[in-house]
Amino acid sequence: MLTWGLPFTVYAALQGFALVRLRGYSLALALLPIPVMAYVVYVTVDAYHLHSNMWPILLILVSPGAAVFLVALIFIAGRSHR
Numbered sequence: 001m002l003t004w005g006l007p008f009t010v011y012a013a014l015q016g017f018a019l020v021r022l023r024g025y026s027l028a029l030a031l032l033p034i035p036v037m038a039y040v041v042y043v044t045v046d047a048y049h050l051h052s053n054m055w056p057i058l059l060i061l062v063s064p065g066a067a068v069f070l071v072a073l074i075f076i077a078g079r080s081h082r
Contacts, residue, residue: 007063
């Protein structure tokens with residue numbers, strides 16, 4: 001779980017941080033990955049229940065992109081408030 005689950009865990013922590021800390025337009029942008037990641041989690045759970053051997057692949061591939069988006073957004077929002 002630590003290896004393949006790490007990208008999603010990092011994404012979830014960053015998403016929580018962004019929702020608590022960001023305001024205004026930055027917060028609206030931080031909400032964008034939520035529907036995408038909700039769908040990815042749905043597909044992942046469905047594939048697991050169908051006994052697919054590739055069930056975590058979409059979660060592994062999409063989570064880093066969402067995490068990078070949030071890191072960039074948090075960084076840019078932090079720089080603009082100086």
